[in-house]
Amino acid sequence: MCRPRQWGTAHRASRARPGNEMPPDRCPATVRRSRHRGRDRRLGAPPDDEVRGRAMTTAHTRKRRSHGTDAPPRSRGARSLTPLQFLAYGGGDAANNLAFSLAVTFLPLYLTDVALISPATVGTIFLVMRFVDAFTDVIMGSVIDRTSTRIGKFRPWILAGSIPLIALAIANFAMPAGLHGTVWAVVWAAVAYFLMGSVAYTAVNIPYGSLAAAMTDNGTERSRLALFRSFGTAIMQVALALAISPALSAYAGDPDALQSALIRTLIPLGVLALALYVLLFAVSRENVRRSVDRVSLRSSLRTIASNRALQMLGASSIAYLLGLFAANGLVAYYTRDVLGSAGLLAVFVAAISGTVLVVGWAVPPLIRRLGKPRLFRLAAGVGVVGALILMLVPADMLWLAVLGALLFGASSGSVNAIMWNMEADTVEYGEWASGYRSEGTTYAVFSFLRKLAQALGGAVGIWMIGWFGYQGGVPAQSDSAVNGIRLAMGALPAAAMLLSILLMRFYPMDDAAHRRILADLDERARRE
Template structure:
């Protein structure tokens, strides 16, 4: 009888309204996550091609294979998370214990040992990135699942998603401001131009060839040293952010004591969840588009616009657009709903990517406009994507009577990882097929056009497809309120019957 009273009290207790510290703590978690994730998505391909010396197409295969592998790891971690019980809750212990290994793995990924053969270069690339991705899943799956247990209020979930996106965007901007100047400083083209000027107009071809080789070697060594230092600093910064998340982002939505779902039942719950499936398909397509764009941003600035120092400006515009959009998401959701907000974001992203493809190299202002629209569209989609994922947990509970935050988030993350795999692979594959040569002082016209296609045209087409898929998403905000009310009524009736 005591157990029944305890359960009744736990289920009936309403979660406290979230405070600013809760929102900031949740934002800090994704800011820390992206010290590893965004660092890899924005600069790891460049590191592979220009420092390690891995051909672009082969580097793209690393992203494809490891991210597909990691998509399956996500499901395993999700199941382990769903079965976790501790005095710190279900999710926060994973964040606490996994954070330092993840940050150290990021250092390793950007500090690979020197190897003479392509086989060994690829070996170290696969192993280091595989470890980094696995540890990222260990931290990110419980972190993402945490939102569904912090609150059930739709507006508060939208705010959590907004703060999460702002935290990630702030890290993206930090990376652009810190890393891009180092890319420009250690550009082989710039170093070669300086050495050529020193040789003068009468330099022989042999002298120019030697100068180019020396510039490439100096650029690789300088960029390697810079990236190692930066990632080591990020270990300290990231650990502080994770600890802040651990102490402030607490679980509040109670689960029944027996609500530990077997894998088969959890997967049946997920596969019957039509809103989750539609969201997953659209997210897969959208993530393919955004990862292709993010992977080639530094290439676009350096090789298309002719100056890597422009990249922080592009990132600032993209991030600034997210900060402009974020305060209005709550009002937008209350007026048109999350689904229509998602569709709007996808169309804005489509317009920005189209401009990026068509923008003339001689007029960077067009690229600036394109990046601002890309940031606004991507920010709106990402904010609402996370809020909608949390909503699908309630849908699954209403449909089956079982709450599976970890497994639901893991499946969603599985699909996102596939999108990331396809996006990174497509970006690297396109520039590889169109003739990009890592470390070269001058890229061919075909290679530059390949960067335009991979960073602009392909993301535009994919974004439009994602919008078409999402137009059939069935879980409106009004329907969400209905199913949560029905679920709570069932719980109350069950408790009354037990009493």
């Protein structure tokens, strides 16, 4: 029999009681691979020897299984949320994407064609600044885990950071005209992006993303939260494209007029984003109980070190998102220079970002039927097909290009919803492996990896079109530059998404294993 893990002085007596031993067939040191629906269902144990002998299946779960059931365990928090809470949570990410989607989709074009900064320099700014704000995410996550107020750990940060974030998002597009084309344009771009992305966005997005794991521990409800989050992202991305693309067409070749039109467009959207943040603060609640309110940085890092599920989810996400962010940063270039019409930007952003509004409803039932890891791989495969179509389609076959964008969008919307759902599940894996619940640091590490992918994807995409001869501010691009845009929009995402499919095969926790972990955590909570 495997001995129970003595994982804390306060728990040693309870964990050492007779009956807590692990059955040999469930011991992480001797667990065997089994085939279920044609794939490996093994739950890998954390690599840390300190937690290798932990009993995952408790007397409580063995009793349930002896009666022939595998029902979800009793909740330690709210199992069901209200429709308004789902809408408010989705609205929160719509507000986040005023800054995020502007930075990913429109800021590169603004910096190359309005601020007149070279593509190589723009790519370097994004790489350095996004790498920096990836580190600030981890710092913010630790700060949140040590936060404990009367109104919660996460909601106060969202409310306090909302106004600075909105103001800085607009400031990134308000560079004084006298700086355009000078070295001071580079300084403005770098400082403005740092303040928005590394400071204000981090202060809002890390608590926002961590909030889902604290609102409920029910898998179905988390799937719905992730779905509404994807809806909020898509709605804001489409709204931005519809609002901005007319200005891109009307003021082509007039940087000053284009900048003025962008600011006039963004101010009312900023007011809307602020209202959505206030709604989220007002209706969301942090329901899942914690054994420790304040978690030290050392304990948080111990949780991450033992969290193999988070590590493999992060590796798969880096690969997928590298390709996704490379493509998202080039949509404006693709429609204008490959397809020949800047007016198509709204159509393609709607196809790529808005498809989740149609296919997203199928994600929760498909998760229940196929499981999250398998659905991740299938959805990423659809993205590979869409990216290859975008690369190879002739410029005069618009319908086929739109089809490629729709497939690409169906993939990105589905995979992002699955990622957010899986990230919340890894919180329980880390708690089971270490004894500490660290929503803030777990989400911060995941956000760190996402931003690392965003930095690499955005930089490599912009660098690639620069390598092929792209020139900002000219009436038409060379054939070489157009081919570079095609490769960066198609071949790069397809290769990255294929890599993510391979990495996801090593993810250690399927949905059944997550239910067993919840049962074990529930049993521990009752003992305390």
